[in-house]
Amino acid sequence: MVKTVIGDETHLKLIEDRLTRSALQSQVGLVIGKWSSKLDRGFVYDLVPTPPNDAGEPPCSIIDDKSKKKNPSKPKSQPDSSSLFIDTEWVSEHARQVTRMLLGGMKVVGIYIWVNESLFKNSTMTLCQTVKAVAEAASPMISDGNERLLVHISYSPLRWTSRNCSLAANVTSSSLRPCDFKMGKVFGSLQTFRCTYNFDVRLPIPHENGLDIKSFSDSLRDEIAVHAKELSGAKALINGKLVADDDLCVSDDFHEVEFLLPLLQDKYLEACNQKEVLGILLFRGSICSLAYLNSKEPVSQALVDIKEDITRSLQSRLEIMCDEGDSDLEPVTDGRQERNNLISSDKPVPYIDLQVQRKQCNLSFPRRVFVPWLEGTYICDYIQSSETMEVLKDHCVELMSIEVPTDGSEILEPESEAPTVIASSTTKTFWGIATDYSSAAKSSSNSISKTNKFGNGNNPAHATDFKSMLPVLVIVFSVIIGLVCYVIGI
Numbered sequence: 001m002v003k004t005v006i007g008d009e010t011h012l013k014l015i016e017d018r019l020t021r022s023a024l025q026s027q028v029g030l031v032i033g034k035w036s037s038k039l040d041r042g043f044v045y046d047l048v049p050t051p052p053n054d055a056g057e058p059p060c061s062i063i064d065d066k067s068k069k070k071n072p073s074k075p076k077s078q079p080d081s082s083s084l085f086i087d088t089e090w091v092s093e094h095a096r097q098v099t100r101m102l103l104g105g106m107k108v109v110g111i112y113i114w115v116n117e118s119l120f121k122n123s124t125m126t127l128c129q130t131v132k133a134v135a136e137a138a139s140p141m142i143s144d145g146n147e148r149l150l151v152h153i154s155y156s157p158l159r160w161t162s163r164n165c166s167l168a169a170n171v172t173s174s175s176l177r178p179c180d181f182k183m184g185k186v187f188g189s190l191q192t193f194r195c196t197y198n199f200d201v202r203l204p205i206p207h208e209n210g211l212d213i214k215s216f217s218d219s220l221r222d223e224i225a226v227h228a229k230e231l232s233g234a235k236a237l238i239n240g241k242l243v244a245d246d247d248l249c250v251s252d253d254f255h256e257v258e259f260l261l262p263l264l265q266d267k268y269l270e271a272c273n274q275k276e277v278l279g280i281l282l283f284r285g286s287i288c289s290l291a292y293l294n295s296k297e298p299v300s301q302a303l304v305d306i307k308e309d310i311t312r313s314l315q316s317r318l319e320i321m322c323d324e325g326d327s328d329l330e331p332v333t334d335g336r337q338e339r340n341n342l343i344s345s346d347k348p349v350p351y352i353d354l355q356v357q358r359k360q361c362n363l364s365f366p367r368r369v370f371v372p373w374l375e376g377t378y379i380c381d382y383i384q385s386s387e388t389m390e391v392l393k394d395h396c397v398e399l400m401s402i403e404v405p406t407d408g409s410e411i412l413e414p415e416s417e418a419p420t421v422i423a424s425s426t427t428k429t430f431w432g433i434a435t436d437y438s439s440a441a442k443s444s445s446n447s448i449s450k451t452n453k454f455g456n457g458n459n460p461a462h463a464t465d466f467k468s469m470l471p472v473l474v475i476v477f478s479v480i481i482g483l484v485c486y487v488i489g490i
Contacts, residue, residue, distance in 0.1 A: 007044035009183035084123035104291025104309035110149030187375035288414035
């Protein structure tokens with residue numbers, strides 16, 4: 001359990017001044033920071049207020065006890081029974097979207113609340129439930145400990161306190177435990193690690209009797225989880241040198257990381273023995289990843305943070321595609337209409353059934369861009385092929401409460417080419433698919449391909465099968481001619 005939490009004094013004092021000058025009686029938001037089990041400390045980088053919901057209502061409000069009636073026989077100094085109402089679902093959605101924008105070593109580690117002491121004491125259960133919901137939304141696939149942070153900024157009197165909130169199944173009043181909260185210099189001790197991660201993954205899609213065929217997004221989500229496990233065991237070079245797990249960074253503030261992945265092809269070879277292989281997911285491309293590490297932490301933690309950032313980036317891109325698919329169920333009338341006409345189903349591409357898909361379709365995958373944040377650090381966002389930088393500015397203002405620099409050169413775009421999703425149909429074998437797409441997919445920086453074994457009436461594979469049988473027929477014919485000539489004595 002983390003016993004001490006250190007917040008960045010310069011930035012948190014600005015937040016304190018903003019809250020003090022405001023007329024707000026309550027505010028809830030997310031705590032951006034990091035847990036360090038090695039140092040037994042937590043770090044707080046920023047507090048991000050949750051914006052109003054779609055109806056314009058604040059996510060946090062005060063509920064008065066309407067059942068309480070005035071009784072002149074009771075003293076006037078009776079305790080206040082008001083409590084907080086928090087839109088937990090909306091705060092959790094905010095945490096889910098903010099998590100996409102954070103890089104390695106920076107996470108949503110909890111929530112903060114701006115209320116007086118009595119309201120805080122009357123609302124501990126509500127706050128604990130919100131902390132737990134935010135944790136589940138921010139880390140759906142990556143295990144990130146069993147505790148989160150609850151920061152209380154009280155304005156009567158003005159002071160900061162922090163508590164650990166246990167993520168146990170049953171939330172009770174004992175889930176909160178106090179921990180020391182201090183102000184200090186946090187960003188000055190951070191070191192930056194960068195990795196350009198290239199990957200080329202081919203996943204066969206076998207047909208298993210009695211089981212439902214997964215959708216395009218479900219199959220890709222499973223592949224991301226499998227690849228994350230493989231990546232977790234990879235060795236790494238930092239600045240071109242192998243390092244020990246307990247080494248500390250004592251050199252420059254910027255470090256290049258390169259992962260050494262073993263050749264894991266067993267699952268692909270095993271797929272060749274499947275009686276029926278519906279197709280293949282071809283997943284390849286390049287991801288730029290950044291991670292931030294406290295100079296007192298071992299470099300092994302930086303490697304863990306980069307690996308999690310790579311996995312989270314892949315998950316975020318898939319989620320964005322699925323979110324867009326949920327809101328894009330009507331026929332498209334713009335330039336994408338021609339591509340969508342190639343799809344044999346009215347469903348968005350992420351939800352296409354892999355068994356019924358017949359025709360080819362293309363869909364742009366979002367690319368990652370980096371936006372300046374605090375003290376020389378960056379956050380990221382994902383831009384669709386049809387979106388402009390104005391969307392990026394809106395996301396940063398709404399979700400992170402920051403302004404994007406007007407100078408576009410400060411925004412980094414290491415992934416210049418937009419990744420592409422390709423889905424097509426064929427009747428070729430698994431290795432035929434793998435060979436064809438190996439050459440075809442080299443033109444894209446990131447591509448996912450899905451091919452289906454069940455083709456249409458026109459079968460282009462017949463010509464290939466005839467060509468492969470032609471040498472055998474020539475040999476057989478030559479043997480027959482030789483025997484005839486031998487018999488008749490020619």
